[in-house]
Amino acid sequence: MKVLKKKHGFLIAISLFFMVAGLMFVPTKAMAQTTQGDVALELAELLGFEVTTAQEAVWAIEAVGIIPKDEGKELTEATPDFIGGWKISTEATPDFIASLYSAVNNAINKGTLIPPSVLGNASALVAAAATSAGMASTTAVEAVVAAGGNQASASQGASYGTAVGPGQASTTSTAVTPITPSGPDVVGTPSPSE
Numbered sequence: 001m002k003v004l005k006k007k008h009g010f011l012i013a014i015s016l017f018f019m020v021a022g023l024m025f026v027p028t029k030a031m032a033q034t035t036q037g038d039v040a041l042e043l044a045e046l047l048g049f050e051v052t053t054a055q056e057a058v059w060a061i062e063a064v065g066i067i068p069k070d071e072g073k074e075l076t077e078a079t080p081d082f083i084g085g086w087k088i089s090t091e092a093t094p095d096f097i098a099s100l101y102s103a104v105n106n107a108i109n110k111g112t113l114i115p116p117s118v119l120g121n122a123s124a125l126v127a128a129a130a131t132s133a134g135m136a137s138t139t140a141v142e143a144v145v146a147a148g149g150n151q152a153s154a155s156q157g158a159s160y161g162t163a164v165g166p167g168q169a170s171t172t173s174t175a176v177t178p179i180t181p182s183g184p185d186v187v188g189t190p191s192p193s194e
Contacts, residue, residue: 034134036068036096037088042161043100043129046116058086065107068099092130094139098147101126105149123149124157131161 037054043066044057051057067085085103090096105122107113119125123144130140137158144154 033091034130035088036086036090036092038133039092039097039100039129039135040086040088042133043104043125046119046125046129046132047113048116054088058088062086065110065112066100066103068096068103092133092135094143094146097126097130097135097140097143100129101144101147101149119157119160121150121153123151123153124160127154127157128161128164131158132164133161137162 035054037057040054040057040061041051044051044060047061047064049057049060051060062085069085085099101122104113104115104126108115108122115121115125119128126149127137127140127144130143131137137155140161141151141154141158144157145151
């Protein structure tokens with residue numbers, strides 16, 4: 001009887017080991033990486049664009065001056081995966097998010113982009129897009145802050161992005177307003193009609 005209990009206990013221990021070991025590896029394989037295309041779709045949706053593909057999202061985003069850079073150089077490779085500064089199927093790394101933050105911040109400063117009121121600035125907007133696309137909120141916030149963004153705003157944006165999740169971001173007003181400067185020294189001043 002004692003031998004049976006020992007064998008039974010040994011089998012249970014071995015079974016538990018393999019179950020735990022299997023669980024440690026399954027989530028890593030099951031988790032899909034967040035791509036730049038995923039982030040583009042979420043950003044376009046947050047900005048009020050009606051797009052269905054990453055390619056459409058990138059075109060809409062680039063139309064308002066958001067062109068991330070790769071290692072300080074704009075991407076110019078002409079392949080289906082490369083559009084302007086975007087590599088659609090490439091993983092969205094913290095360096096990419098930092099570059100995206102800079103591009104969004106520049107577009108806001110130039111007046112070609114007005115962020116949705118619920119997010120308010122580049123830090124919140126980029127963190128929201130990254131997290132709603134599936135990036136860990138800590139990673140998104142750290143990348144935005146490393147690029148010079150505001151910690152509190154990035155955290156707020158990441159919380160928003162986590163709450164809405166992929167494909168659910170919505171804003172109630174159009175977030176993009178093209179602006180035409182009225183003189184050589186005036187940049188980003190909206191006309192009264194806008």
